[in-house]
Amino acid sequence: MSHRHPADKPVRIILADDHPVVLAGIEMTLVQLGFAIVATARNPDELIQHLQRTPCDLVISDYSMPDGQFPDGLALMGYLKRHHHGCPLIVITMLRNTSVLQALLNGGVNGLFDKRSPLRNLKRAILAVIQGQRYVCPGFAALVQAQPLAVAGPEAASVSLSERELEVVRLFVRGMSGRQIAAQLNRSEKTISRQKRTAMDKLGLGHDGGLVEFARVSGLG
Structure with missing residues (x-):
């Protein structure tokens, strides 16, 4: 079932990144693009707490936030998709490991965004994911396209x-x-x-x- 968002309401986003400058930069860009940032988190524990008590339409999270109960990004993203599967998730990362990117997609992550890309390009990712589509930025798509997304073996x-x-x-x-x-x-x-x-x-x-x-x-x- 696709997760669709009413077009007349701003998309409510929870942001997570353990680098304050990066977090502030993403928040400022997304607000300028018309999105509503309802909470920000600097570690996995804060992110999970926000998800439990703050209504949102989408989570955008850094892959690697070592401080907290989930020091490994893959374990954190797996937890989020299992326990908050109704909330779409976009992972932002500089990681270029094909196996891990593929594992994130196989695990149900809705979007992959390369931190090297201009932040304004996040708008395209958000709009795609909110409409129930999977988004993989072009750089990552080139890495994972050799392995079909349906393959999880x-x-x-x-x-x-x-x-x-x-x-x-x-x-x-x-x-x-x-x-x-x-x-x-x-x-x-x-x-x-x-x-x-x-x-x-x-x-x-x-x-x-x-x-x-x-x-x-x-x-x-």
């Missing part, structure tokens, strides 16, 4: 990860410890730890929560 992840790294990720997200994985795969704990870290580095993930979310939307769990 291991083949999407295998582009980035080796088979050994995939094995480790699959077992980790099933709740196994490094020691248990090492025993099952007949490798040393040190090797398992290194392969897990390499996989996370390749995917641009800084914390275990992001790896779990990536596995969930990529069908690796």
Whole structure:
């Protein structure tokens, strides 16, 4: 079901970014473009609190806001889409990791906007998403178009990860410890730890929560 907004009312937006200057710049631009900023947040905890008590039509959030209960962007976006799925979400980021961008789309994010783009271009993204469409800025579209948006399987992840790294990720997200994985795969704990870290580095993930979310939307769990 598409989420459509009445054309005669300003779109109510909650903004989130952990850089005050960036946050102020986006807010000023969107107000000038005729949008209503109903709340701003500097970390995931503030964003979630605003969503629980402030009516809005759309959330625009930075991907990476390390301070708070969701230090990894992929885990935060997954939480937002599961618990506030009725509210469209545009993610703004400088990230250019194809696997993570694809995982965000597979996880239900409605729009992807490159922070390098002029902020005024956000208007196009907002209007598209409010009309129930998916928006991917041209730079990101070029990165993800090689992988169909409907694909949410291991083949999407295998582009980035080796088979050994995939094995480790699959077992980790099933709740196994490094020691248990090492025993099952007949490798040393040190090797398992290194392969897990390499996989996370390749995917641009800084914390275990992001790896779990990536596995969930990529069908690796």
